[in-house]
Amino acid sequence: MLNKIKKFVIFIAIFLTLFLVGLLAGVTIYSFIKVPNVESLENYAPPEATQIFDRNGKLITTLYDSENRIVVPLKDIPKSLQDAVIAVEDSRFYSEIGFDPIGIIRAFIADVTHRKEIEGGSTLTQQLVKNIYLTPQQTIMRKLVELVIAIRVDLTLSKAKILELYLNEIYLGHGTNGVEAASKYYFNKDVKDLNLAESAMLAGLISAPEYYSPVRNFKLAKERQKIVLNRMVDVGFITKAQAAEAYNQPIKIAHSNSKWGGIAPYFVDHILQEMAKKYGYNEVYTGGLKIYTTLDYNMQEEADKLVKEYVNKYKYLHVSEGALVAIDPQNGEIRAYVGGTSYEKSQFDRVIMAERQPGSAFKPFVYLTALEEGMSPNTMLSDTPVTYPTPEGPWSPQNYDRTFMGNIPMWEALMLSRNVPSVKLLAMVGVENAIKTARKAGIKSPLNANLALALGASDVNLLELTSAYGVFANRGIRVEPIFVTKVLDRNGKVLEENKPIPQRVFDEKYISVLDNMLTNVILHGTGMAANIGRPAAGKTGTTDDFRNAWFIGFTPNLVCGVWVGNDDNSPMNGVVGGFIPAEIWASFMKSALAGTPVAYFPKSSEPIGGSSSGNEVSVWVCDDTGKLATDKCPNPVLKSFPKDKVPTEYDNRYPGGPYVPKEKKTKENTNEKPQVSGENSQPTTIPKHEGNSIIVLPQR
Numbered sequence: 001m002l003n004k005i006k007k008f009v010i011f012i013a014i015f016l017t018l019f020l021v022g023l024l025a026g027v028t029i030y031s032f033i034k035v036p037n038v039e040s041l042e043n044y045a046p047p048e049a050t051q052i053f054d055r056n057g058k059l060i061t062t063l064y065d066s067e068n069r070i071v072v073p074l075k076d077i078p079k080s081l082q083d084a085v086i087a088v089e090d091s092r093f094y095s096e097i098g099f100d101p102i103g104i105i106r107a108f109i110a111d112v113t114h115r116k117e118i119e120g121g122s123t124l125t126q127q128l129v130k131n132i133y134l135t136p137q138q139t140i141m142r143k144l145v146e147l148v149i150a151i152r153v154d155l156t157l158s159k160a161k162i163l164e165l166y167l168n169e170i171y172l173g174h175g176t177n178g179v180e181a182a183s184k185y186y187f188n189k190d191v192k193d194l195n196l197a198e199s200a201m202l203a204g205l206i207s208a209p210e211y212y213s214p215v216r217n218f219k220l221a222k223e224r225q226k227i228v229l230n231r232m233v234d235v236g237f238i239t240k241a242q243a244a245e246a247y248n249q250p251i252k253i254a255h256s257n258s259k260w261g262g263i264a265p266y267f268v269d270h271i272l273q274e275m276a277k278k279y280g281y282n283e284v285y286t287g288g289l290k291i292y293t294t295l296d297y298n299m300q301e302e303a304d305k306l307v308k309e310y311v312n313k314y315k316y317l318h319v320s321e322g323a324l325v326a327i328d329p330q331n332g333e334i335r336a337y338v339g340g341t342s343y344e345k346s347q348f349d350r351v352i353m354a355e356r357q358p359g360s361a362f363k364p365f366v367y368l369t370a371l372e373e374g375m376s377p378n379t380m381l382s383d384t385p386v387t388y389p390t391p392e393g394p395w396s397p398q399n400y401d402r403t404f405m406g407n408i409p410m411w412e413a414l415m416l417s418r419n420v421p422s423v424k425l426l427a428m429v430g431v432e433n434a435i436k437t438a439r440k441a442g443i444k445s446p447l448n449a450n451l452a453l454a455l456g457a458s459d460v461n462l463l464e465l466t467s468a469y470g471v472f473a474n475r476g477i478r479v480e481p482i483f484v485t486k487v488l489d490r491n492g493k494v495l496e497e498n499k500p501i502p503q504r505v506f507d508e509k510y511i512s513v514l515d516n517m518l519t520n521v522i523l524h525g526t527g528m529a530a531n532i533g534r535p536a537a538g539k540t541g542t543t544d545d546f547r548n549a550w551f552i553g554f555t556p557n558l559v560c561g562v563w564v565g566n567d568d569n570s571p572m573n574g575v576v577g578g579f580i581p582a583e584i585w586a587s588f589m590k591s592a593l594a595g596t597p598v599a600y601f602p603k604s605s606e607p608i609g610g611s612s613s614g615n616e617v618s619v620w621v622c623d624d625t626g627k628l629a630t631d632k633c634p635n636p637v638l639k640s641f642p643k644d645k646v647p648t649e650y651d652n653r654y655p656g657g658p659y660v661p662k663e664k665k666t667k668e669n670t671n672e673k674p675q676v677s678g679e680n681s682q683p684t685t686i687p688k689h690e691g692n693s694i695i696v697l698p699q700r
Helices: 001-031 040-043 079-089 103-113 123-131 139-154 159-169 179-187 196-203 218-235 239-249 265-279 279-286 297-313 359-372 410-415 417-431 431-441 451-454 462-471 508-523 580-593
Strands: 050-051 061-062 291-294 321-326 334-338 379-381 404-409 482-488 494-495 537-542 547-555 558-565 611-613 616-622 636-641
Touching: 040 159, 050 218, 050 265, 061 179, 061 265, 061 482, 079 159, 079 196, 079 297, 103 494, 103 537, 123 159, 159 179, 179 196, 196 218, 196 239, 218 239, 265 279, 265 291, 265 334, 265 482, 297 321, 297 462, 297 558, 297 580, 321 431, 321 580, 359 410, 359 417, 359 431, 359 451, 359 462, 359 508, 359 547, 379 410, 379 417, 379 558, 404 410, 410 417, 410 431, 410 494, 410 508, 417 431, 417 451, 431 508, 431 537, 462 508, 462 537, 462 547, 462 558, 558 580
Parallel strands: 050 291
Antiparallel strands: 050 061, 291 482, 321 334, 321 558, 379 404, 482 494, 537 547, 547 558, 611 616, 616 636
């Protein structure tokens, strides 16, 4: 027994001698090597992830390069986490001077005797020095340099500052550096909100983050958590009862498999590109920016869900992709942005990158031009055959149903999306004038200066078309789309702030008439599937061979555009704007506007539902009251009034849309869906739509 004690004493003596020699060597090395300026650690700014927030301050995602880190001050790190880390990693942290001789001896003995390591030989200060200044290679020289620098750091900085730097620097698995990023990854909460149970589990990751990760092996993470809680008891930070309670407390692991969090990836991608242009790639990924966007998290989730759901539901009709964008027309702020059904499969953004023919969704610009030219919604248009000479030969536009309705008022031609009278109207107002109208509304894409423009023969993207309809929703006032409201640097300095710049581009009296006409598209026309039970207006669009289907619609406080089709521009099977896009639009708008007050459009300066001639206007009224007739009025009659005496109020005893004479109603007023008998069956009836027989003429 005495011999064993003697050997142990000799062993300790040799070890201490070697340790003192090493320490002297370290002092000598200190005299010859260039020790980093540790004073600069007071203002140390490590690579920090950029955070992107929604309009209400909810985190959408983080952008980072190699280190996902969000720096937080020590005051925002709970005491329970500070204590847990100190207990398991360096229990003598507050009494040591950068290194711990006792800890080194214990670690050395444990290694020599192959015993399980209780706690590492390196102090928190040494680990910090290794992470910031040194390489991970294990050599005596590097260890001595680490020790020397650790002493210098401990003599220069306060313990609080060292602990703060350490907790923001340490790697905690799955690409996260620092306790804030790790807390968000594992628990989906700010580090300041962690409880004792979560703190102990997080602290337990430090020695082997991937091995003890609760994402990979929750059982191992719980075992490690128990060790940390017991160490906290041993050190005196908590009681046994508190440890037991924390161990038994349920923990919800809520990490995301996606680097971008899975929400609004196309929106984030667009922002990333814009921010990189302004501030550079390095600053965006490592500068710790805080980007506050216009996106509404809840609307975005619903929009994502609906686009995927409907595209999948109707994939048997050869529909493979869809896109949606929603904008607040009063300030231009993007509320929802879905660039496709799967960002993982395709990063092609169908909101901005895809330029497609909008079909009849372009017609409102032609009709607005006519209103500005002095025409009335009751101006009669001729829905009769016509042929126009073109450089490629005669062109005879056709209606979808290959029929003609004769003379019909302008409002009805738009409501039923009749192609022939729309082309004739464009010829009347002038192609260049219609292009000017589209430009004022915000259409920036090249527009072919020919009559096929009335049928949407020029490519546009979903964002610009939806934003242009926002002018109709906002009483003729245009506001450019806004993605980001504010950007802060890591120190909270405002780098940019974006506010709406409203610009009146159309007289409200013309917009009120157009809105009334577009309201009838939903109430009685090609967009009846978009009826959401509150005032709304919009327009369907379908291109030749069903290659693109659109619905762009709005209420006074939200405008939304939907497109469905295929990336290879292959035809769908009978899919039209009044079918899938209108259904997606209605589902989204009902959800987005739920719980909000009903908003009404301004009263139209000119009623629709009659005809005009000379100084008189003929309109349908309820016979007993003389007020404008609705489709529920039991006794509508057509009466003529002087232009300044035309009724402007509908008979509210019979709520409904404007009265439409029965002889004017056609099969296009129906909104049939495919009747199918099985998952892969083809439709036996074609869904209602306006259809476009488009001959694209060469640009002049």
